[in-house]
Amino acid sequence: MSEQRLRDLLRITPDESELEARASRARRLAVSRLSEHCLDALDTPWWRWKSAVALAALCAFSVFVITREPEATPAPESLRVHVVLSDGTRVQWILHDDFKL
Amino acid sequence: MTSALTMEAVDAVRPSQDPIEEWLAAARAGDRQALESFLKAIDQRVYTLAWRLIGDPALAGDAAQESLWKVCRSLDRYTPGTNLWGWIYRIVVNQVHDLRRSGAARSAAASNYEREPRVNAHDPIRQERLRHVMDAMAVLTNKERNALVMIDIEGFSSSEAARLLGCLAITARTRATQARRKVRRELVRYYPELKEKS
Numbered sequence: 001m002s003e004q005r006l007r008d009l010l011r012i013t014p015d016e017s018e019l020e021a022r023a024s025r026a027r028r029l030a031v032s033r034l035s036e037h038c039l040d041a042l043d044t045p046w047w048r049w050k051s052a053v054a055l056a057a058l059c060a061f062s063v064f065v066i067t068r069e070p071e072a073t074p075a076p077e078s079l080r081v082h083v084v085l086s087d088g089t090r091v092q093w094i095l096h097d098d099f100k101l
Numbered sequence: 102m103t104s105a106l107t108m109e110a111v112d113a114v115r116p117s118q119d120p121i122e123e124w125l126a127a128a129r130a131g132d133r134q135a136l137e138s139f140l141k142a143i144d145q146r147v148y149t150l151a152w153r154l155i156g157d158p159a160l161a162g163d164a165a166q167e168s169l170w171k172v173c174r175s176l177d178r179y180t181p182g183t184n185l186w187g188w189i190y191r192i193v194v195n196q197v198h199d200l201r202r203s204g205a206a207r208s209a210a211a212s213n214y215e216r217e218p219r220v221n222a223h224d225p226i227r228q229e230r231l232r233h234v235m236d237a238m239a240v241l242t243n244k245e246r247n248a249l250v251m252i253d254i255e256g257f258s259s260s261e262a263a264r265l266l267g268c269l270a271i272t273a274r275t276r277a278t279q280a281r282r283k284v285r286r287e288l289v290r291y292y293p294e295l296k297e298k299s
Contacts, residue, residue, distance in 0.1 A: 002285075002294060002295050002296065002297060005292070005294055005295060006253075006281065006284070006285055006288070006295055007253055007254070009230065009233075009234055009288065009292065009295075010234060010238075010249070010253055010254050010284070011254050012227070012230050012231055012234055013149055013152075013231075014152070014158070014231060015223070015224060015227065018158075019145055019148060019149060020145065022148055022152075022158060022161070022162050022165070023144040023145040023147070023148035023149075023165060024144065025162060025166075026144060026147070026148055026162050026163075026165035026166040026169060027140050027141060027144040027165075027166075027169055029166045030140065030166050030167075030169035030170040030173065031137060031140065033166075033170050034136075034170065034173050037174075
């Protein structure tokens with residue numbers, strides 16, 4: 001008898017209206033969190049996609065810069081050689097691009 | 102509310118065309134309206150269980166919100182045809198466990214119930230009984246409280262409660278017995294009829 005009375009007491013709950021109010025609030029908050037999560041989930045792939053494209057473009061550009069051949073240095077039109085001999089004689093050769101002195 | 106039922110009893114009283122199962126199936130297929138109907142059908146039991154395990158209305162609200170959110174996120178993990186309420190209750194129990202471990206529940210004394218604004222306190226006798234019960238349950242350890250709530254209040258068998266609480270059936274039964282003794286000792290001063298006849 002007292003066991004049943006104890007169980008009855010323990011099974012008491014707050015007012016139905018209070019339970020309903022608090023449970024509804026918890027549900028609404030969970031649902032709004034779910035909505036935010038869904039929006040995030042929709043946004044995330046775009047964000048990731050854009051980042052991935054930017055990263056890929058950067059990599060491609062880097063590869064291009066590293067691997068491209070250096071521009072050919074323009075050939076000198078002439079080569080000048082100055083020589084000073086031991087007796088003080090100064091000699092200057094000018095070698096033209098057609099290898100004519 | 103059908104809180105005092107065993108898992109088998111819950112299954113037994115459930116009509117064959119249980120809308121909760123239908124809403125759940127539709128929600129798993131991506132029907133948002135069905136998901137909201139499903140949550141509406143379970144929110145009070147989820148909140149009530151959290152409230153009984155924690156004893157603090159505000160923290161129970163947090164635990165219920167987090168549990169409902171986890172239910173939404175793990176719909177795919179539920180196997181249709183298995184014990185739906187067992188699955189939901191396990192999520193709530195784990196959530197309450199996490200909340201206690203985080204320390205949030207420890208700081209909330211049973212007297213918080215007094216400070217909480219009452220949504221509807223038009224029944225003073227009920228409120229007083231509620232306070233007596235909450236104060237009495239505040240003397241229990243978390244494990245004793247869990248066992249008492251699952252076995253004596255929610256009506257699960259020892260083995261069912263043990264599965265939900267992650268312990269042996271005999272452990273759950275022993276804890277519930279200890280808890281009952283302690284709670285009775287606290288309540289008998291207000292309710293002399295609870296005194297055990299020797």
